[in-house]
Amino acid sequence: MSNKADRSILFPKSRFAWLWENMAGKRGLFVAALIGTVVYNILQLVVPFFSGKLVDLFLSLNESGETLSENAHTFYFFIGMMVGLTLFRVIVVYLTCMAFEHVSQSALFKIRNFLYDKIQRQDMKFYSTYRTGDLMTRVTGDLDAVRHNIAWVIRSIVESFTLFGAAAVYFLVMDWKLALAILVISPLIFVIIFRFRKTVAPKHALLREKLAGMNTYAQENISGNRVVKAFAREDYEIAKFDGANNDYAQTNINTQYTWLKFYPYVESIANLMPIVLLVIGGVFIINGDLSMGEYVSFSGLIWAIANPMRQMGNIMNEFQRFNAASAKVMEIYYSEPEIVDAPDAISHPGRFDGSIEFDHVSFQYEDGNLPVLKDVSFKARPGETIAIIGETGCGKTSLIQMIPRFYEPTSGHVLVDGVDVSRYKLEDLRKNIGLATQDVLLYSDTIEGNIAYGVSHLTAQEVVKFARYSAAEEFILKMPEGYDTIVGERGVGLSGGQKQRISLARALAIEPSILILDDTTSAVDMETEKHIQHSLRDLDFKCTKIIIAQRISTTKFADKILVLKDGRIIEEGSHEELVAKGGYYRDLVELQLGESVEALKGSVNIAD
Ligand code: DGT
Numbered sequence: 001m002s003n004k005a006d007r008s009i010l011f012p013k014s015r016f017a018w019l020w021e022n023m024a025g026k027r028g029l030f031v032a033a034l035i036g037t038v039v040y041n042i043l044q045l046v047v048p049f050f051s052g053k054l055v056d057l058f059l060s061l062n063e064s065g066e067t068l069s070e071n072a073h074t075f076y077f078f079i080g081m082m083v084g085l086t087l088f089r090v091i092v093v094y095l096t097c098m099a100f101e102h103v104s105q106s107a108l109f110k111i112r113n114f115l116y117d118k119i120q121r122q123d124m125k126f127y128s129t130y131r132t133g134d135l136m137t138r139v140t141g142d143l144d145a146v147r148h149n150i151a152w153v154i155r156s157i158v159e160s161f162t163l164f165g166a167a168a169v170y171f172l173v174m175d176w177k178l179a180l181a182i183l184v185i186s187p188l189i190f191v192i193i194f195r196f197r198k199t200v201a202p203k204h205a206l207l208r209e210k211l212a213g214m215n216t217y218a219q220e221n222i223s224g225n226r227v228v229k230a231f232a233r234e235d236y237e238i239a240k241f242d243g244a245n246n247d248y249a250q251t252n253i254n255t256q257y258t259w260l261k262f263y264p265y266v267e268s269i270a271n272l273m274p275i276v277l278l279v280i281g282g283v284f285i286i287n288g289d290l291s292m293g294e295y296v297s298f299s300g301l302i303w304a305i306a307n308p309m310r311q312m313g314n315i316m317n318e319f320q321r322f323n324a325a326s327a328k329v330m331e332i333y334y335s336e337p338e339i340v341d342a343p344d345a346i347s348h349p350g351r352f353d354g355s356i357e358f359d360h361v362s363f364q365y366e367d368g369n370l371p372v373l374k375d376v377s378f379k380a381r382p383g384e385t386i387a388i389i390g391e392t393g394c395g396k397t398s399l400i401q402m403i404p405r406f407y408e409p410t411s412g413h414v415l416v417d418g419v420d421v422s423r424y425k426l427e428d429l430r431k432n433i434g435l436a437t438q439d440v441l442l443y444s445d446t447i448e449g450n451i452a453y454g455v456s457h458l459t460a461q462e463v464v465k466f467a468r469y470s471a472a473e474e475f476i477l478k479m480p481e482g483y484d485t486i487v488g489e490r491g492v493g494l495s496g497g498q499k500q501r502i503s504l505a506r507a508l509a510i511e512p513s514i515l516i517l518d519d520t521t522s523a524v525d526m527e528t529e530k531h532i533q534h535s536l537r538d539l540d541f542k543c544t545k546i547i548i549a550q551r552i553s554t555t556k557f558a559d560k561i562l563v564l565k566d567g568r569i570i571e572e573g574s575h576e577e578l579v580a581k582g583g584y585y586r587d588l589v590e591l592q593l594g595e596s597v598e599a600l601k602g603s604v605n606i607a608d
């Protein structure tokens with residue numbers, strides 16, 4: 001996949017084609033709304049048109065000596081047309097506004113659902129690339145700018161052009177010389193607007209980044225507030241947020257002020273028009289080239305030329321906001337995870353036997369500069385327990401992430417049941433793997449709901465069974481509402497060890513063929529851990545276990561222990577073999593148990 005910077009320019013569709021695609025089902029309504037906009041703007045010219053006619057009527061009466069009552073029918077006709085068409089126009093305006101709102105909300109709904117789906121299905125790399133606050137900005141603020149574009153910007157563009165165009169045509173038909181004298185000024189506005197666009201576009205892009213930055217900042221601080229409190233850094237964080245907020249506000253003001261720099265020119269040109277009309281129109285009337293009624297019509301309609309020009313700045317401003325925001329939304333919309341089912345992926349709906357093989361696996365994170373795993377090879381037979389031990393940062397978590405194919409080896413192969421994991425359908429593979437991750441995340445749900453997360457049809461008895469396996473039952477029953485206790489975001493209200501046990505129960509509940517525990521018992525006491533070790537040995541389903549641990553008490557019962565150092569397996573064998581061998585593992589045993597190897601041999605036997 002291309003990197004993040006490339007992605008934004010590789011959209012397969014233009015912005016408007018993309019919007020059109022997402023208006024599916026509402027396109028007819030959208031087109032009707034556009035036509036409605038054209039219609040009601042042309043109708044705006046009706047009142048001035050009939051006022052002009054009325055003035056001409058009065059003046060002609062004066063000259064001919066007729067009375068108004070003799071021409072009552074013409075008078076009532078004009079008035080009737082003015083009132084009737086105005087009412088009609090109001091109805092059309094109302095309906096088009098409703099239609100634009102409806103279409104824009106429907107597109108918003110559609111895109112938001114699509115984005116959420118996209119985000120859910122992304123791979124690990126995506127999540128390490130994008131920050132949560134930034135993603136949140138995309139599905140909220142940015143998406144609203146997209147909606148606003150449909151509901152307001154596009155409508156305003158059509159409105160301005162229709163009004164301007166209709167008035168221009170009307171003027172030209174009435175008196176082309178006077179019309180040209182007025183219209184000749186208008187191209188100047190476009191020059192100004194074009195220059196404005198160039199100045200303001202990068203400002204909107206910057207503004208959008210600042211907003212995302214501020215949101216990320218707020219999100220990280222709110223979810224990480226425990227750390228803030230622990231270090232009594234509230235004032236510091238508040239000041240920092242104030243800084244970000246202030247920076248955003250300043251950028252916002254600066255962006256909005258940009259228009260103010262151009263505004264005087266646009267306004268002067270717009271205001272020049274009535275003056276031109278007054279001067280040239282006056283001369284025309286004096287010379288008898290223009291009727292008073294025509295002058296009234298011109299003067300009553302001059303706003304229809306000037307206002308669209310004034311509006312251009314606003315429209316361009318909002319359009320640039322849409323440009324910046326839509327680029328962000330489309331980046332996610334069109335992003336594809338790299339790790340997907342192969343076109344000819346093998347379907348394996350049932351259980352796996354659970355054999356695992358790493359065949360000369362090397363791995364490096366794309367954004368990292370050093371290999372994390374180097375030529376790792378080992379095998380686990382179905383039902384075996386493999387323990388992985390090694391100092392922090394040596395690559396344990398990276399290694400196990402290759403099994404559910406969260407990441408793919410840079411070279412070498414990971415095989416499950418003798419087949420490269422990349423050949424399986426992802427869903428089939430992952431459904432067979434129970435994973436308790438290193439940092440536990442529980443959902444805002446009941447404890448029961450959290451345990452049953454992977455299997456929606458789990459019965460209450462089964463939930464209890466898995467809670468017992470993971471030594472969680474005792475503390476769960478002590479909670480105010482037992483299994484129905486709601487645990488908050490990130491398992492607030494539970495201790496680290498309690499969370500780990502629920503996460504273990506959750507991984508066991510899917511009765512996986514492969515169970516991966518990443519430091520899952522690091523926060524539980526020795527006694528509880530022993531209980532867990534026992535239950536793991538006596539599970540009522542067959543399952544291969546990969547257990548990452550720091551404690552010898554966890555590793556010593558494994559069929560095989562892998563000692564990892566700097567991404568390489570440096571020792572491999574059973575507890576006894578490795579102790580006998582004398583090396584890193586034995587040093588670790590002595591360090592942890594604080595005993596000589598001789599005494600230790602005894603303790604192993606006792607423990608067994
Ligand atoms: P632990 O959990 O502290 O005992 O450490 P391990 O053994 O689980 O280490 P691991 O696999 O998380 O990290 C191995 C190395 O890879 C370490 O230098 C940090 C680096 N690393 C981990 N995750 C990422 C990642 O998402 N991107 C990059 N670029 N590097 C990562």
Ligand code: MG
Nearest residue numbers: 396397398438
């Ligand atoms: Mg780790």
